[in-house]
Amino acid sequence: MSGVSLDVKKGELVALLGRNGSGKSTLIRHFNALLSLQEGELIVGGIDASGKKNIWDLRRLSGMVFQNPDNQFVAPVVFDDVAFGLENYLVPREEIPTRVEKALDAVGMKGFENRAPHTLSGGQKQRVALAGVLAVEPDIVIFDEATSMLDPRGRSEVLSIIRQLHESGKTIIMITHYIEECVSADRVILMDSGKVVCSGAPENVLTDRERLKSAGMMPPMPVRVYYDLLERGVQLDRCPLTEEELTELLCR
Amino acid sequence: MDRGMTGKYVPGETLLHRMDERAKLLAFLIMICAVIFTDSPAGYAVMFVFMAALGKAAGLSVNSVLSSVRRLGPFLILIFVMNSLFYTSEDPIWHFLIFSLSREGMIQGANVVLRIALVIVMSGILTRTTSPMELMSAIESLLHPLRYIGLPAEEIAMILSIAIQFIPTILEESDEIRKAQIARGARFESGKLRERAMALLPMIVPIFISSFKRADELAEAMEARGYRGAKNRTAKEKKKIDLRSVVMLLVCACVCAVQIVI
Numbered sequence: 001m002s003g004v005s006l007d008v009k010k011g012e013l014v015a016l017l018g019r020n021g022s023g024k025s026t027l028i029r030h031f032n033a034l035l036s037l038q039e040g041e042l043i044v045g046g047i048d049a050s051g052k053k054n055i056w057d058l059r060r061l062s063g064m065v066f067q068n069p070d071n072q073f074v075a076p077v078v079f080d081d082v083a084f085g086l087e088n089y090l091v092p093r094e095e096i097p098t099r100v101e102k103a104l105d106a107v108g109m110k111g112f113e114n115r116a117p118h119t120l121s122g123g124q125k126q127r128v129a130l131a132g133v134l135a136v137e138p139d140i141v142i143f144d145e146a147t148s149m150l151d152p153r154g155r156s157e158v159l160s161i162i163r164q165l166h167e168s169g170k171t172i173i174m175i176t177h178y179i180e181e182c183v184s185a186d187r188v189i190l191m192d193s194g195k196v197v198c199s200g201a202p203e204n205v206l207t208d209r210e211r212l213k214s215a216g217m218m219p220p221m222p223v224r225v226y227y228d229l230l231e232r233g234v235q236l237d238r239c240p241l242t243e244e245e246l247t248e249l250l251c252r
Numbered sequence: 253m254d255r256g257m258t259g260k261y262v263p264g265e266t267l268l269h270r271m272d273e274r275a276k277l278l279a280f281l282i283m284i285c286a287v288i289f290t291d292s293p294a295g296y297a298v299m300f301v302f303m304a305a306l307g308k309a310a311g312l313s314v315n316s317v318l319s320s321v322r323r324l325g326p327f328l329i330l331i332f333v334m335n336s337l338f339y340t341s342e343d344p345i346w347h348f349l350i351f352s353l354s355r356e357g358m359i360q361g362a363n364v365v366l367r368i369a370l371v372i373v374m375s376g377i378l379t380r381t382t383s384p385m386e387l388m389s390a391i392e393s394l395l396h397p398l399r400y401i402g403l404p405a406e407e408i409a410m411i412l413s414i415a416i417q418f419i420p421t422i423l424e425e426s427d428e429i430r431k432a433q434i435a436r437g438a439r440f441e442s443g444k445l446r447e448r449a450m451a452l453l454p455m456i457v458p459i460f461i462s463s464f465k466r467a468d469e470l471a472e473a474m475e476a477r478g479y480r481g482a483k484n485r486t487a488k489e490k491k492k493i494d495l496r497s498v499v500m501l502l503v504c505a506c507v508c509a510v511q512i513v514i
Contacts, residue, residue: 032476056478064476071466072473076385076417087486088478096486118420132477 001026001194008173010139013166015182016175017205018191019216024175027191028142031173032064045139060089062140063133067148069125070118078104078120078128079113085136103135104128107161123154127161134165141165143174147181179220182206183241190215207239222246261383267496268310268377273386274393275497279504280378286508287370295511296366302507303373310381320376321369328365335361388413389488406482414470422463429458 001023008014016024029035031044033055042049045061063085066072075081082100091099104110107127117125126146133141143162147155159181166172174181182188188205190197192215198205206212207223218224222240229236240246263269268276290299307317321328338350339357346353379387392409399405430440433454440451 034472034476056480059476059478064473066469066473066476068469070421071469073417074414074470074474074477074479076413084474084479085477088480088484090484090486093486093489116420117417118424136478 001030004194004196006189006196006199008171010171011166011169013162013172013184013186014174015185015188015202016173016191017177017179017182017188017215017217019177021193022191022215023194024191025144026194028064028144028173028175031140031142032062033058034064056089060136061138062142063136063138064142064144065126065130065133065146067145069122069129069149072129072132073117073125076116077113078109078115078117081117081128082132082135085132089136099135099137100131103131106134106164107131108157121154122150123157126150126154126158130158130161138170140171140173143172145175145177147176147178177217179206179212179217183220190217192216202241203239206241260379262312262380263383264311264381266309266311266381268306268381271381271500272491272493272497273382273390274491275493275501276378276382277387277390277394279500280374282501282504282508283374284371286504286511287367287374289508289511290367290370291363292514295514298507298510299370303370303377306377307373310377312377312380316380317373317376321372324368324372328368331368332358332361332365335364384416385413388416392488404482406485410482418466421466422459425462426455426459429455 004023004027016027018024026035030037030042030049033049036052037050040050044058047054047058047061049055049058073081074084079100082103083096086096086099100113101110104113107130109124109127109131112120112124112128117128120128130141130146147158150158162172162174163184174185176182183202183206185202187199188202189199190205190211197215198208198211206220207226209219209223209227212219219227220241222243222245225246226236226239236249237252238249240249287299290296303317307314336353336357339352339354339360341352341354341356344352344354382390388409391412392405395403395405395408434440438451438454440448440455442448443451
């Protein structure tokens, strides 16, 4: 990491984009103090992440869902796994069942309390992992390529829950290398070799062909179509980001 | 995957299924003591009647209870033969070189075989009616008093439960690796024993590496979710031992006492 300076607002949905080894995973591990800072400063939710002192308050404030759905289960049944975080933060035993139920309900996994995690599908596993994070009621939820090991259906399940969470006012930081997933973000941060290449609204970052190319990414399909048409002399009104926008513009 | 596993947990709602798991584990330990003291025909009769009653209460068929004993049949016969032939007795029935067949030897052999069979049947009944998870929590609560002498009971229980929980995942993975190796020309089924053992090596190494990677990721996930060791966690619910369990423990203790007397 070098010279990374960024600011995430409360309630913002930020997508971190970059190829493998671009430093995005390292960056978010700092947000949760899983890695300690060598230099510089980092404040997460008003807590100084460089000190050892408030590390557990910090982790309670910002929950994290990891990439591999198999390697984050601690307990042999769903209920106990969701309760794991609550037990770690000494939530009284009587409160645990209602909070677990609420968290499972939020991810649409109610009724799976007594299932063994390995009998669930990938998307279901990630939703349970997310429930485990939500049960602790964090302000910030971080997704570390949480959809990259899922099939298309599992991915859309998880993405729709991410959107719901965003609407409910949680601050969300998601790492991805699927550029299509960035379109609905409030802000996209493009990273390469430990640096922030650029940061801004999706309509600015995702349409910047040169910068994306230099960071090893391809623009989304509608953007590519826009530029291809431009080269052949067809000028659309604006650069579309989604397929719907593209069809709308083409039909005009 | 589960093929050939006898004594595997069978979910159910029988009397033994619903019994407190700690009581079941304690009763199992008491019954092992009882088996050690069993040495007369009357004693065995009592034990077999009791086992039959337990099997009935657990809703298990005679066949399923005896299947694990049958599986060990050749081993049990060998134990019986060895005991009867090598017992040093004053008046052997038959004597040849170092072998001497005697009545006492045969009795001892029968004793050992019957005791092993009883323990197998008992553990079968226990594991068929108690899920691994319940067993873990039972072990944890029985280990609990030992923390006063510095034994980390909760940590041990956590390690055991994570280990058990990852078995299906790792089995699945080893199957994948096996198929990948077969696709690249590895042969696991043919060849001499030594060759087959060597062929396993390219399977074991990747499994080891990926297991360590898994452990690493799991540790990171646990840390991210606020795990600070077992001490800083919400205390487990303290379940009271119910009357039914107390009755069962008393019955087992009586059987044990009977065995000591006769």
